[in-house]
Amino acid sequence: MRLGEMPDPEVRDDDVLIEVHATGLNLLDSKLKAGEFKQLLPYRFPLVLGHDVAGVVTRVGSRVRQFKVGDEVYSRPPDFRIGTFAELIAVHERDVALKPETLTMEEAASIPLVGLTAWQALIERAHLKKGQKVFIQAGSGGVGTFAIQLAKHVGATVATTTSTANVALVKSLGADLVIDYKKQGFESVLRDYDVVLNSQDKSTLEKSLGALKPGGKLISISGPPDPDFAKTRGSSWVLRQVFRLLSYGIRKKARRRGASYSFLFMRADGAQLRVIGSLIDSGAIRPVIDRVFPLESTNEALAYVEAGRAKGKVVVRVK
Numbered sequence: 645m646r647l648g649e650m651p652d653p654e655v656r657d658d659d660v661l662i663e664v665h666a667t668g669l670n671l672l673d674s675k676l677k678a679g680e681f682k683q684l685l686p687y688r689f690p691l692v693l694g695h696d697v698a699g700v701v702t703r704v705g706s707r708v709r710q711f712k713v714g715d716e717v718y719s720r721p722p723d724f725r726i727g728t729f730a731e732l733i734a735v736h737e738r739d740v741a742l743k744p745e746t747l748t749m750e751e752a753a754s755i756p757l758v759g760l761t762a763w764q765a766l767i768e769r770a771h772l773k774k775g776q777k778v779f780i781q782a783g784s785g786g787v788g789t790f791a792i793q794l795a796k797h798v799g800a801t802v803a804t805t806t807s808t809a810n811v812a813l814v815k816s817l818g819a820d821l822v823i824d825y826k827k828q829g830f831e832s833v834l835r836d837y838d839v840v841l842n843s844q845d846k847s848t849l850e851k852s853l854g855a856l857k858p859g860g861k862l863i864s865i866s867g868p869p870d871p872d873f874a875k876t877r878g879s880s881w882v883l884r885q886v887f888r889l890l891s892y893g894i895r896k897k898a899r900r901r902g903a904s905y906s907f908l909f910m911r912a913d914g915a916q917l918r919v920i921g922s923l924i925d926s927g928a929i930r931p932v933i934d935r936v937f938p939l940e941s942t943n944e945a946l947a948y949v950e951a952g953r954a955k956g957k958v959v960v961r962v963k
């Protein structure tokens with residue numbers, strides 16, 4: 645990435661213009677930069693990356709009803725309108741929510757993408773309920789630190805994996821059963837879970853099936869994509885067949901065990917961010933931030949995320 649001058653973003657009738665105070669980093673930024681998602685998200689480069697923003701509304705479009713100039717907000721802008729590694733970004737008001745009052749700008753910027761991912765996986769897709777058991781992989785990561793707290797909030801029992809150094813962190817977030825993956829394979833411990841949130845590689849995905857009870861749900865945010873996902877994205881027939889093939893093995897294995905497999909790719913949603921914000925302000929969920937970098941060090945910050953050892957989120961302060 646290079647720092648450079650760009651024209652101010654165009655503000656459409658339904659948009660708010662946000663002065664970016666802080667932005668969160670995600671592996672999605674690295675993956676787009678490396679060209680890994682060319683089929684799914686055909687961006688044109690050069691491109692301003694960045695999927696999480698907290699900041700102040702400085703202008704509103706003529707049809708905007710929910711926000712006014714001066715509001716402190718946070719957002720995960722939708723695909724194809726990203727670009728939070730910047731001083732300004734225009735976002736449709738439906739994708740924006742007021743910033744949780746109890747959070748700083750840096751803390752608020754750490755939430756949208758991972759908070760929405762956890763919400764859409766555990767609440768919207770899995771309908772996770774009190775008394776159910778969920779296995780959340782990589783509990784010390786961006787998604788994991790949020791997902792553990794959300795699952796505990798609904799009253800579920802949570803198992804998670806992490807390495808020795810992060811065991812205390814995930815326990816402090818509420819994890820009931822912590823497996824140090826450097827010392828023990830989760831597949832020898834976990835049985836009869838209702839839900840698995842998979843965020844790791846193919847072999848972890850396949851082993852996860854053994855942790856599910858019949859009727860259990862294996863939800864993966866790290867692939868492979870499935871045909872239903874292609875359908876909701878309105879992907880071409882060809883891409884649908886590609887996803888069908890890519891996920892054929894795991895879907896079949898899941899069916900054989902009486903379980904289900906689905907891929908989730910999170911989406912922008914201001915209404916869900918409002919609910920998440922109220923959970924945060926009520927004290928049910930707290931942000932976990934590993935490091936904050938200045939804007940000039942965004943490359944360094946992204947390299948830190950790419951190294952895969954972040955404890956919670958990495959944030960860049962812009963203002």
Ligand SMILES: NC(=O)c1ccc[n+]([C@@H]2O[C@H](COP(=O)([O-])OP(=O)(O)OC[C@H]3O[C@@H](n4cnc5c(N)ncnc54)[C@H](OP(=O)(O)O)[C@@H]3O)[C@@H](O)[C@H]2O)c1
Pocket residue numbers: 670671672757758761781782783784785786787788805806807808809810825843844864865866908909910911949952953954955956
């Ligand atoms: N589909 C979607 O919508 C979506 C949304 C968000 C994220 N994702 C994907 O989900 C994955 C996780 O994202 P993230 O933002 O949470 O990542 P992250 O914050 O970068 O994850 C880093 C954490 O992963 C842990 N970790 C690494 N290897 C592990 C292993 N083998 N077992 C258990 N924990 C391990 C590390 O703990 P240790 O240092 O203790 O190893 C570290 O705390 C990424 O592939 C990301 O692209 C997808």
